[in-house]
Amino acid sequence: MTAARRVFVVEADGGSRGNPGPAGYGAVVKDSASGETLRETAEFIGRATNNVAEYRGLLAGLRAARELDPEAAVLVRMDSKLVVEQMSGRWKIKHPDMRPLATEAKTVYPPEAVTYEWIPRAENKHADRLANEAMDAGKRGEQWDPGSSSAELAAGAPTSAGSAAAADSAAPAATGPGSASGSGPDPAAEREQAAPAPRVGWGPDLGTPTTFVLLRHGETPLTPEKRFSGSGGSDPALSAVGRRQAAAVAESLAARGTIQAVVASPLRRCQETAAAVAERLGLSVRTEEGLRETDFGAWEGLTFAEVRERHPEDLQAWLTSTAARPTGGGESFETVAGRVALARDKLLARYASRTVLAVTHVTPVKTLVRLALGAPPDSLFRMELSAASLSAVAYYADGNASVRLLNDTAHLRS
Known part of the structure; x- marks a missing residue:
């Protein structure tokens, strides 16, 4: 039966x-x-x-x-x-x-x-x-x-x-x-439906927004090899190229003169990038745990091709669902989105109406942009984000957000 x-x-x-x-x-x-x-x-x-x-x-x-x-x-x-x-x-x-x-x-x-x-x-x-x-x-x-x-x-x-x-x-x-x-x-x-409609055209003055300038850290030895490098790996330092990138972005941000505070992921590559910028701007660095990169589990240090060869089913699941975790107990993108959103709200409360430089990683930057746009979870796979690139999101008093910049690398070409 x-x-x-x-x-x-x-x-x-x-x-x-x-x-x-x-x-x-x-x-x-x-x-x-x-x-x-x-x-x-x-x-x-x-x-x-x-x-x-x-x-x-x-x-x-x-x-x-x-x-x-x-x-x-x-x-x-x-x-x-x-x-x-x-x-x-x-x-x-x-x-x-x-x-x-x-x-x-x-x-x-x-x-x-x-x-x-x-x-x-x-x-x-x-x-x-x-x-x-x-x-x-x-x-x-x-x-x-x-x-x-x-x-x-x-x-x-x-x-x-x-x-x-x-x-x-x-x-x-x-x-x-x-x-x-x-x-x-x-x-x-x-x-x-209850959600307020996005503002279209001119609206009332909502005051100075809180702006996150999102900086992906500079290159590490793993970056040009396109290896998974998250929270659970070797925590690499910046390479010589990465240090030059950090210096370049520091000069660019100093010329703009808009950054009022600097926060960074606890991982070494972000701390080093943030320190270079903060020193140039005369600011200190505050560490924000929620801005760390995804834990990629057993994939840490591997290339995409190596993961596809060793863990094909896990990789396919990960590419098709943000709830799937990497092999070996890593974090799903859904989990990362939860802690990044929590970090965002903490920073919005702490730095209301100020411009903050957040030095972080690929996934947190893409997640903050995705959430600001109201884009679906799989949009993470449709964004390009270069090492030492700048993005920006402004948050207004009415709860709306505006993406101002994405993957700007002009400061690296001078």
């Missing part, structure tokens, strides 16, 4: 304290027959809208279920009418931040294996608690720790004023009814 197909229930939620604002999601996978909790997941995702956080929760819940059994059938239960109706195909997905998330969610399981059900907020307390644990962790400058979670135990208690639901309902009235996933949503309003 054929074994009965396993059935999971995925409950997911997300919230934003500000809409957009500091955001997080939570998701739980349960056995449909016993109700037993099989997996919990949550994450602080930096600045986002309620709806984006809800979609991120859905995506995380589906991925967690797939890790348990890729052949299972899944019932998704959420208190977001918007997500349920859009994923069920009854409402169109208009907002550009949500379309790629919805598309990715549809690829986790075959469409016929997943059904969606709207539930009242009171029936989604477990996921709500997880989302709030993630947001609370983000407020402390940390990521959610599953070992310290009490969401399942607390789910039976009434939702507190600090919950994702409360945070949603406290959002400015201008966000509209769709910003909260509460009971009795107005379907017409939710179709319009």
Whole structure:
């Protein structure tokens, strides 16, 4: 006899304290027959809208279920009418931040294996608690720790004023009814979606933006050989070429005279590049752990061709999903995006309305640009970023961001 197909229930939620604002999601996978909790997941995702956080929760819940059994059938239960109706195909997905998330969610399981059900907020307390644990962790400058979670135990208690639901309902009235996933949503309003539309043309003066000038470190001996060089490898120093590049960018930035602070990844190549620039500008260097490069696991020090030869299946998975990790316990791009977004929010709070030089690596720079553009995760593979290149992103008081520069290397040609 054929074994009965396993059935999971995925409950997911997300919230934003500000809409957009500091955001997080939570998701739980349960056995449909016993109700037993099989997996919990949550994450602080930096600045986002309620709806984006809800979609991120859905995506995380589906991925967690797939890790348990890729052949299972899944019932998704959420208190977001918007997500349920859009994923069920009854409402169109208009907002550009949500379309790629919805598309990715549809690829986790075959469409016929997943059904969606709207539930009242009171029936989604477990996921709500997880989302709030993630947001609370983000407020402390940390990521959610599953070992310290009490969401399942607390789910039976009434939702507190600090919950994702409360945070949603406290959002400015201008966000509209769709910003909260509460009971009795107005379907017409939710179709319009909660995320504020990008400003087009001239708008009110929002004051001086916070600007990140993003500098990729200079060359190391591994750079011209195109070897994976992340957080888990040999931590190489700058080469002679890299030191000349650092000096060149220092002169260029000194001539512009706009940098007010310097922060850098803890890795040696960034510290050396930052030190050269900071000395020229008469500034000190502050280390920001969240700006370090991806940990490439067992791929550290290898070329792309060597990885393709030794770990072809892992490499293919990594190239097709930002949730995939390199061989040997490295970091997924999804994980890196979480910590980079957290570092971004910390720096925005610390250096409001100032221009900051952030000396970092390929992945963090591309991630900050991607997040500013609202581009899909796989856009990381479509950006070129040279050693010692400059990029820039300006962040405004209304939550919008503007990419001002990408991969500028003019200072290296003089």
